[in-house]
Amino acid sequence: MTKIAFPHMGDYYIPANFLLSHIFKNTEVIKAPKITSKTIELGTKYSPEFICTPFKYTLGTMIECLEKNADILIQMGGGCRYGYYAPLQEEILKNLGYKCKVLNLVSEGEPNLKRINKLLKKIDPKYSKIKALYYSFITFKMVKYMDIIDNYIRENIGFEIEKGSFENLKNQMLVTFSHIKNYRELKRTYKRYLNKFHKIKVHKPDNRLKIGIIGELYTIMEPFSNYYLEKQLAQYHIEIKRFTNVHYLLFEKAKKYKKYQKYSKDYFTYNMGADAADNIARCKYLCENGYDGIIHIKSSFCTPEIGAMPIINKIASTYQKPVLFFSFDSATSETGIKTRLEAFYDMLEMRKEK
Amino acid sequence: MKECYLGIDIGSISTKGVIIDNDNNIITSAYIWTEGNPVEAVKNLLEILKTKLPKEYQIKSIGTTGSARKLIGLMLKASVVKNEITAHAIGTLTFYPNVRTILEIGGQDSKIILIKNGIIQNYAMNTLCAAGTGSFLSSQAKRLGIDVEKFGDYALKSQNPVKIAARCTVFAESDLVHKAQVGYAKEDIIAGLCKSVVLNYLNNVGKGKKIISPIIFQGGVSKNKGVVKYFKEILKEDIIVDENSHLMGAIGIAVLAKKNKTGSTYSLELKNLKFQTKAFECHRCSNSCELLKIYRNNELVDSWGSKCGKY
Numbered sequence: 040m041t042k043i044a045f046p047h048m049g050d051y052y053i054p055a056n057f058l059l060s061h062i063f064k065n066t067e068v069i070k071a072p073k074i075t076s077k078t079i080e081l082g083t084k085y086s087p088e089f090i091c092t093p094f095k096y097t098l099g100t101m102i103e104c105l106e107k108n109a110d111i112l113i114q115m116g117g118g119c120r121y122g123y124y125a126p127l128q129e130e131i132l133k134n135l136g137y138k139c140k141v142l143n144l145v146s147e148g149e150p151n152l153k154r155i156n157k158l159l160k161k162i163d164p165k166y167s168k169i170k171a172l173y174y175s176f177i178t179f180k181m182v183k184y185m186d187i188i189d190n191y192i193r194e195n196i197g198f199e200i201e202k203g204s205f206e207n208l209k210n211q212m213l214v215t216f217s218h219i220k221n222y223r224e225l226k227r228t229y230k231r232y233l234n235k236f237h238k239i240k241v242h243k244p245d246n247r248l249k250i251g252i253i254g255e256l257y258t259i260m261e262p263f264s265n266y267y268l269e270k271q272l273a274q275y276h277i278e279i280k281r282f283t284n285v286h287y288l289l290f291e292k293a294k295k296y297k298k299y300q301k302y303s304k305d306y307f308t309y310n311m312g313a314d315a316a317d318n319i320a321r322c323k324y325l326c327e328n329g330y331d332g333i334i335h336i337k338s339s340f341c342t343p344e345i346g347a348m349p350i351i352n353k354i355a356s357t358y359q360k361p362v363l364f365f366s367f368d369s370a371t372s373e374t375g376i377k378t379r380l381e382a383f384y385d386m387l388e389m390r391k392e393k
Numbered sequence: 394m395k396e397c398y399l400g401i402d403i404g405s406i407s408t409k410g411v412i413i414d415n416d417n418n419i420i421t422s423a424y425i426w427t428e429g430n431p432v433e434a435v436k437n438l439l440e441i442l443k444t445k446l447p448k449e450y451q452i453k454s455i456g457t458t459g460s461a462r463k464l465i466g467l468m469l470k471a472s473v474v475k476n477e478i479t480a481h482a483i484g485t486l487t488f489y490p491n492v493r494t495i496l497e498i499g500g501q502d503s504k505i506i507l508i509k510n511g512i513i514q515n516y517a518m519n520t521l522c523a524a525g526t527g528s529f530l531s532s533q534a535k536r537l538g539i540d541v542e543k544f545g546d547y548a549l550k551s552q553n554p555v556k557i558a559a560r561c562t563v564f565a566e567s568d569l570v571h572k573a574q575v576g577y578a579k580e581d582i583i584a585g586l587c588k589s590v591v592l593n594y595l596n597n598v599g600k601g602k603k604i605i606s607p608i609i610f611q612g613g614v615s616k617n618k619g620v621v622k623y624f625k626e627i628l629k630e631d632i633i634v635d636e637n638s639h640l641m642g643a644i645g646i647a648v649l650a651k652k653n654k655t656g657s658t659y660s661l662e663l664k665n666l667k668f669q670t671k672a673f674e675c676h677r678c679s680n681s682c683e684l685l686k687i688y689r690n691n692e693l694v695d696s697w698g699s700k701c702g703k704y
Contacts, residue, residue, distance in 0.1 A: 075678060076700075077681070359514070361514065378478070379518060381476040382516060385476070385478075385479040386515075389513060390513070390514075
């Protein structure tokens with residue numbers, strides 16, 4: 040029996056696990072162990088030094104999965120170095136003596152059905168296409184629902200009256216989602232939990248601080264890699280706006296590019312790869328829509344975002360909004376992050392008071 | 394009894410303490426080396442402050458800042474624990490309400506704070522490298538066999554400072570050794586070092602920031618006349634260095650402490666206080682968090698470093 044595994048990103052292991060375990064009957068899906076300091080240590084040890092940090096995290100998880108006897112690893116790709124992750128990681132893992140295949144399901148940022156069909160046949164030649172389509176539909180819905188609920192949490196978690204109520208309910212929801220069987224059940228569960236989330240009591244003052252988080256996709260979506268930035272911001276009672284999530288990347292990004300380009304045509308003409316253009320437009324949006332500050336996060340050596348940073352700086356100084364830049368690496372000092380965040384918060388408070 | 398407020402700034406190299414009264418006048422201050430032991434340094438600092446403080450004053454509130462702010466905040470039961478960026482800005486604004494730019498070079502970090510109409514607009518802090526900070530200067534001073542305090546005077550004597558590759562501390566040091574072995578005069582090398590600190594600061598921390606006067610330069614390095622001279626030369630602006638520039642962080646946190654007084658009175662008597670930290674590594678999961686437990690008079694007051702929140 041073949042065993043497949045995939046690296047972590049936020050809570051998305053639940054829909055991914057759902058999809059893979061339903062499409063392939065004769066394969067076992069291995070749940071990757073949670074990302075810990077050991078994961079990043081392993082990843083850093085075997086990665087090229089100046090590669091972006093998501094490579095190190097995913098490589099670390101892959102090694103941990105291979106230790107659990109996985110045969111096939113699934114990786115995604117994007118419009119930057121991310122697209123080369125799969126072949127390079129396969130090469131590294133082979134050199135380490137593991138026997139495995141790394142499949143890149145989304146190459147060059149575009150999901151191509153014919154290509155995916157070919158790849159899936161590599162895993163199981165007899166898989167059913169109709170079943171695959173049906174379960175993909177449910178999976179994408181699940182991703183959408185999770186993202187909607189996450190957005191609601193982000194806007195409200197800083198103002199909860201009873202501490203931890205959002206987090207506890209979300210954990211409950213994730214457990215329920217991981218046992219879903221069909222679409223009807225999914226929809227019913229989602230509605231039930233959405234109701235429950237809306238019922239959590241919050242105290243939202245009118246003059247609350249609002250912050251937008253923009254930046255590189257993996258670092259934004261994997262809380263371990265950004266040192267639980269959103270959690271820390273919530274402790275300061277800040278409303279958080281975040282654009283990037285999997286639903287956006289899969290279904291909205293391609294459509295929105297033209298709109299973004301028109302919206303921020305004063306700032307860029309050509310596509311800069313990955314999410315750079317999106318982030319420039321978002322920065323303008325945040326400045327124009329009454330947000331108090333912007334936090335831009337990326338992993339070290341992320342080239343598209345490095346290109347976007349001076350432009351973001353320019354937009355922010357035109358609109359007189361403060362921006363805080365973070366570059367996360369495997370060797371980032373947590374104290375440094377805390378000091379800067381604290382100072383950023385103090386600054387926003389002072390600006391608000393005057 | 395008159396009321397007064399204590400602000401302590403525990404930096405990587407030096408520990409500063411300031412006591413102010415209700416009108417932000419400095420009653421007394423002290424400045425000692427941290428020497429890698431913040432707890433002992435603060436105990437010594439308080440001893441000095443105690444002897445200097447006139448009898449009619451009573452401390453109403455304590456604030457801590459600097460890299461050991463949390464630890465000392467716990468030890469003294471401080472009413473405010475704030476980061477050094479805010480503390481420096483507040484401190485400077487109390488004396489210079491019109492300031493637009495604060496340049497700060499401390500022992501371990503350097504920052505730039507941009508201010509408009511008395512509000513912080515933006516700030517930046519050095520990220521990865523220690524080149525161009527006080528600890529770099531003090532280690533080089535030791536290599537050259539000169540007291541850091543005299544560095545500035547040496548630098549002013551020089552007519553043509555040597556160029557030193559100061560992008561990185563390690564390379565700067567090897568370049569410095571090379572220049573010394575080739576036979577350059579000590580003054581020229583020291584002046585070159587001071588200049589390289591300025592250039593490094595402006596290229597690293599000050600990158601992309603508009604530096605508008607009035608400019609105030611502070612932090613321990615501001616006491617170095619050589620660095621001040623080259624800042625003036627390169628920025629072509631006047632640089633204000635306050636006589637208390639090294640104490641600004643402590644003054645700022647004292648002002649914040651004044652705003653946050655709790656009503657209780659603090660004593661400077663800490664000789665008998667037993668303050669201990671115990672470090673251990675947790676092996677419950679593969680995160681292997683390094684944990685630090687803090688005991689105040691043998692009573693556990695806090696523990697830090699846990700990722701999962703168990704401790």
